[in-house]
Amino acid sequence: MKVGLIGFGKTGRAVASVLLESKSTNLQWVVRQSTTLEHRSVPEFLGIQSDEPGLIYSKDEFTADQLLDHMPVDAIIDFSHESGLEYYAEAAAKRGIIIVSAISHYEPAAHAKLKDLSKKTVVMHSPNITxxxxxxxxxxxxxxxxxxxxxxxxxxxxxxxxxxxxxxxxxxxxxxxxxxxxxxxxxxxxxxxxxxxxxxxxxxxxxxxxxxISREAFGNGILFAVEQLIGKPSGLYSMEDLLLPYFRLQENEVETIADNRKPWWKFWIKG
CATH class of the missing domain: 3.30.360.10 (Dihydrodipicolinate Reductase; domain 2)
Incomplete structure (x- = not known):
């Protein structure tokens, strides 16, 4: 899966290292606010042996449409800021690109935008994606x-x-x-x-x-989320949605099911 990364701070760099080392993802590019490191190779910058391009660009160099036309991806991973949506969200949604946001907090207007985007493509938001x-x-x-x-x-x-x-x-x-x-x-x-x-x-x-133990834990969460979101219908997902199917113990058939309307739980044991 080809992926693009928005944001390249401490956590973004740790996530990039996990993406580069994974066999299931191919890091195409990184977009950041600053022009520092512009056109550097992420594998070279992080000291990781990789054939993946992973070039660093600033937001001012290309529009999101230009970037996605020139270097298309299957998923965009956002570790920047809630304002990052303004740069890439519409361009990604109209192309059906999966959006995975790990922004810790969205104001109501930005969260409403996520819901609107989820009508066009698969969107997942998790304030802590570990x-x-x-x-x-x-x-x-x-x-x-x-x-x-x-x-x-x-x-x-x-x-x-x-x-x-x-x-x-x-x-x-x-x-x-x-x-x-x-x-x-x-x-x-x-x-x-x-x-x-x-x-x-x-x-x-x-x-x-x-x-x-280290910020790479966020990268592990990203890999899990991206793999689970492939093939899902458009909609707004959480990590909870992706993890719930695994709350099943085969021996006793203990199942945990979430009511989609409210965050409460029902339990039963099948005899």
Whole structure:
């Protein structure tokens, strides 16, 4: 699958390295806001042996239509900023290109634009596209549904200079119908990102924890998402949509099914 990448910051570079090393994707180009590194080869810049072109362009060099006509792709992966949609979204949608957005937050107008684009092509948005975090959120919803009376706390840990509360922690709080003051923050050293959900039962404690060891974890999530989205009908998808089919245990036929209208869960065991 030919892919293009929007954004080339720390996370974008880590994702690019995973894409280059994957046999299922072929990195055609990277578009960034700055003209720095313009026309450099991503494999050469990252020190990765690859025959893939992966050339770096600035947004001002080409329009998205010109870029996609000259160097077509099957999917566009966005790790830039919510304003990035203005550059590529319409051009991608009218060509039926898969859009995978890992932007941490969209204002309502931008999110409405994503919904509009999803009428024309496959669109997926995930504020945190790592597999572990999305598994953690689904598991937390299941446990809360089983024991709604449980005390729940969210602890997020990040590097010392990160001032704001983790966007991922806010998403976890929202998905569990918890106030943001349920989030406890820790800032120390160079922690990339740790999120823990603590369930306090009367006679036991359950801790669900995810720790990002490196930013390449986002690349693993991208590979999973792109492979799952191939062949899907137009629509707006989340990582939860892609992961839910895997919540099936063959031995006991335990199935977890999400109601598409609301983020709550139903359980049953087939005899």
């Amino acid at each position: 597999l572990g975090i999305n598994f953690l959120m689904i598991a937390a919803k299941i446990l809360k549904n089983i024991a709604p009376y449980t005390d729940i706390e969210i602890i997020e840990e990040h590097f010392r200079k990160k001032s704001e509360v983790s966007g991922t922690a806010k998403v976890i709080a929202r998905e569990l119908d918890l106030p943001e003051d349920a989030i406890k923050t820790v800032r120390a050293g160079g922690i990339i990102g740790t999120h823990e959900i603590l369930f306090g039962f009367p006679y036991q404690t359950v801790r669900l924890k995810h720790e990002a």
